[in-house]
Amino acid sequence: MPRDRSMALVCAALIAGVLVAPARAGDAAAGAVAYARDCARCHRDEAALRTTVAAAADPAAALDAFLARHRAPDPVRRADIVAYLAAPR
Numbered sequence: 001m002p003r004d005r006s007m008a009l010v011c012a013a014l015i016a017g018v019l020v021a022p023a024r025a026g027d028a029a030a031g032a033v034a035y036a037r038d039c040a041r042c043h044r045d046e047a048a049l050r051t052t053v054a055a056a057a058d059p060a061a062a063l064d065a066f067l068a069r070h071r072a073p074d075p076v077r078r079a080d081i082v083a084y085l086a087a088p089r
């Protein structure tokens, strides 16, 4: 039946869309809040931390890999913190 077939195509397209969706881009504003709550007590000199982060060849990727092992295991929160700290300003 044509109708069933088009529904199947719509479903396939939706599933493919979910599977190939890129990783959620971080939200820098949420990252600022997360940084204040989870990082600032140890990293009080945020400017110095930013300088260290910016020195990497690919700051966002390097920071993401580091934070996966350092106090930001949750990928969504980590993406927010990376957006906050590694975005060019």
Ligand code: HEC
Pocket (backbone or CB within 6 Å): 035, 038, 039, 040, 041, 042, 043, 049, 052, 053, 063, 066, 067, 070, 071, 072, 081
């Ligand atoms: C309990 C204290 C503590 C907390 C909380 C903490 N850090 Fe750290 N962080 C450290 C220490 C100590 C080092 C240096 C040693 C190391 O590499 O683990 C460090 C190193 C780093 C580095 C590597 C650059 C550097 O200055 O050595 C980055 C980037 C970083 N932290 C980011 C973060 C972020 C982002 C958060 C919040 C998610 C966070 N840290 C939370 C203590 C902390």
